Amino acid sequence: MTQIRERSVLFADLRGSTALFETLGNAEATSVVTHTVSLIAQAVDECGGKLVKTLGDGLMAVFDNAADGVRSSVRMHELLERVVSRGKQHGASQGLSALRMQVALAHGEIVEMSGDCFGDAVNVAARLLNHAGDNETLITKEVLLGLGSAMKSRFRSLDLIAVRGRAEPVHVYVLDKPQVGDVAATQFGDIIQAVEPDGIRLVWLDLDRVFDIGSMPIVLGRSTQATYCITDGRVSRSHARIDWHGGSFSLTDLSYNGTFVRFGNDGEIVSLRRGSCTLHGSGSIGLGSSPTDLSAPTVRFEVLHFADTEPLPLGQSRSRG
Structure with a gap:
């Protein structure tokens, strides 16, 4: 029936x-x-x-x-x-x-x-x-x-x-998952006190864009409907997602091949397979393979504080005097 x-x-x-x-x-x-x-x-x-x-x-x-x-x-x-x-x-x-x-x-x-x-x-x-x-x-x-x-x-x-x-x-x-106090846990290093940023900059080839908190979430993927479209066959249609939550940016892998994050220029590689991590500072996001693979589609990122300074060229660190 x-x-x-x-x-x-x-x-x-x-x-x-x-x-x-x-x-x-x-x-x-x-x-x-x-x-x-x-x-x-x-x-x-x-x-x-x-x-x-x-x-x-x-x-x-x-x-x-x-x-x-x-x-x-x-x-x-x-x-x-x-x-x-x-x-x-x-x-x-x-x-x-x-x-x-x-x-x-x-x-x-x-x-x-x-x-x-x-x-x-x-x-x-x-x-x-x-x-x-x-x-x-x-x-x-x-x-x-x-x-x-x-x-x-x-x-x-x-x-x-x-x-x-x-x-x-x-x-x-x-x-939402339960939050622990006012700190943000990351898969890279220790738990750090959350300092609320204003935006995030993403760069892949000549696609250089800055997103503020109101632009969240950002979907990184091959689909033309993705917020940040990466036209590479190794990237899933919806490969990863950046959210704003609890005063920080969180990256979640949505793919079957995984998403890999390297903090800084030569930091530890965090492997996300349907997992999440908090983005802080600057670094690179490998879609489908590690950022150490020079042929892989890799998006560079920088977490921004608009009130403090203008974004620097990615890869250049800020001095802390």
């Missing part, structure tokens, strides 16, 4: 499962992934949703309302964290410890037919997963409008994002 209904559609996807197959072998890795997907699927039933199908290392579900869908997403992240934490306590492989999850929700009219669901909301939710970083939940504006004020306050806007296969961009929101 075919039915047309208003539904919130949720897609969840495990990342890092490839490493499990490399470390555990096919049989054991398949068992772990299947068990983990079955576990997070419990969150659908707990929150009054309907599991439409599992998708290898992910799932699709629908909910009568947005609030139940978001609650299910939060519960999924809690369940996965429990699996990963228990694995670490019992000396599980690094592959299990590296499991991450992305969740995306959209709301709208869908067609329910033969146990499956179809429609614009289904397509948008599925493709939003490509814009999500590790352990992120992304929702559309239509989902946000269906939430109570307390739950709405947990989301922040990523503004309009171009979604593949859709002519109109989608207003997307991300579920």
Whole structure:
């Protein structure tokens, strides 16, 4: 029987499962992934949703309302964290410890037919997963409008994002993670006290642009609809995203080949694979391979403080007298 209904559609996807197959072998890795997907699927039933199908290392579900869908997403992240934490306590492989999850929700009219669901909301939710970083939940504006004020306050806007296969961009929101005091943690060096910048400068070949805080988020990618378009075949359509949050710029990898950050001219290389790090000072961002690969598409960056000084040519350091 075919039915047309208003539904919130949720897609969840495990990342890092490839490493499990490399470390555990096919049989054991398949068992772990299947068990983990079955576990997070419990969150659908707990929150009054309907599991439409599992998708290898992910799932699709629908909910009568947005609030139940978001609650299910939060519960999924809690369940996965429990699996990963228990694995670490019992000396599980690094592959299990590296499991991450992305969740995306959209709301709208869908067609329910033969146990499956179809429609614009289904397509948008599925493709939003490509814009999500590790352990992120992304929702559309239509989902946000269906939430109570307390739950709405947990989301922040990523503004309009171009979604593949859709002519109109989608207003997307991300579920905030808890913040720790007023410091910004980075994957490079120690935790540093946040000194709020005003903008960020990006340079690739002759594409030299300065973005202020109001321009966030910046999507770096090959798509002509990306905020900062890098026309190189090794770059994903939406490869990485720069957000402004908590007084600092955060870079999140959205690709399958990874994003690599080098701080300064010869600093440590930070490898982001669906992960994030805080950008500070200046350095370079390698899209798909390390900035040390001279043939790789590399974007140089400088975090700017407009009130203090004009930006210097990238690669030239500021004296601290």
